[in-house]
Amino acid sequence: MEEKFWLDKWERNDIGFHEEMGNPMLAKYFQKLSLARGSRLLLPLCGKTGDIAWLKSREYAIAGVELSEIAVQQLFEALGLTPRIKVINELKRYSAENIDVFVGDILALKAQVLGPVDAIYDRAALVALPEDMRSQYTQHLMAITKIAPQLLIAFEYEQSQLAGPPFSISSEQVFDYYLADYHLKMLGSRDIPGGLKGLVPAREVAWLLSRR
Ligand SMILES: C[S@@+](CC[C@H](N)C(=O)[O-])C[C@H]1O[C@@H](n2cnc3c(N)ncnc32)[C@H](O)[C@@H]1O
Structure with a gap:
């Protein structure tokens, strides 16, 4: 997906x-991630997800990365936080207590700029990327986090019935991207009520990825 595709989506709400x-x-x-309170989680391609408020309310620290500055502004507004904003090379960092969100392409985020993270929570990030970008994304994610454990939530559906994003990610694909570096466990799945975009039967699948 081109950057413009996502930036336009946020412009149009x-x-x-x-x-x-x-x-x-x-x-x-x-809880399957077994993290201590205060641990820092990376949410790649985070949008303005309500998951951040959920995690913050449980005293976890957040690092997010998101292309759209509109999304990040709306996220801080929803959290009731006034960000400190700093330009770091091609990225902007929005920060407040226990939260840093980088505005820009995740591939431009370097490990030193991100800082240490204890785990990754990927909901609708891997599935947002077309196949030709996914290996680069997964390799980069592992490189900047030293292969931090992940909770990954992906969609599975019959790809021929709907053009992504979100794209369908089969178990085989999860293995292809991550099996060399992680132990993989499928934690469970649930049917999407009414189907994906109300069109196609789909399920959401949760995976636990633990470093080998
Ligand atoms: C499907 S949305 C999911 C957002 C969020 N994870 C959630 O659960 O609501 C994908 C998000 O990734 C952002 N995005 C797409 N490509 C990106 C990239 N290369 N780097 C950073 N963010 C990106 C988009 O702007 C969009 O907000």
């Missing part, structure tokens, strides 16, 4: 993927 109240699978499976 065409954000059907956004879950104001957060994702139910986060609440269900978060």
Whole structure:
């Protein structure tokens, strides 16, 4: 997907993927990451997800990365936080207590700029990227986090029935991207009520990725 595709979506407020109240699978499976309070989580391609408020209210620290500055402004507004804003090379960093969100392409985020993270929470990030970008994304994500454990939430559906994004990610694809570096466990799945975009039967699948 071109950057413009996503920036235009945020301009038009065409954000059907956004879950104001957060994702139910986060609440269900978060404890599988076994993180101590105060741990820092990276949310790649974070949009303005309600998951951030859920995590912050439980005293976890957040690092997010998002292309759209509109999304990041709206996120800080929703959290009731006034950001400190700093330009760091091609990125902008919006920060407040226990939260840093980088505005720009995740591929431009370097490990030293991100800082240490204890885990990754990927909801609708891997599935947002077309196949030809995914290996670069997964390799980069592992490189900047030293292969931090992940809770990954992906969609599975019959790809021929709908053009992504979100794209369908099969178990085989999850293995292809991550099996060399992580132990993979499918934690569970749920049918999307009414189907994806109300059109195609689909399920949301939660995976736990633990460093080998
Ligand atoms: C499907 S949305 C998911 C957002 C969020 N994870 C959620 O659950 O609501 C994908 C998001 O990734 C952002 N995005 C797409 N490509 C990106 C990139 N290369 N770097 C950073 N963010 C990106 C888009 O602007 C969009 O907000």
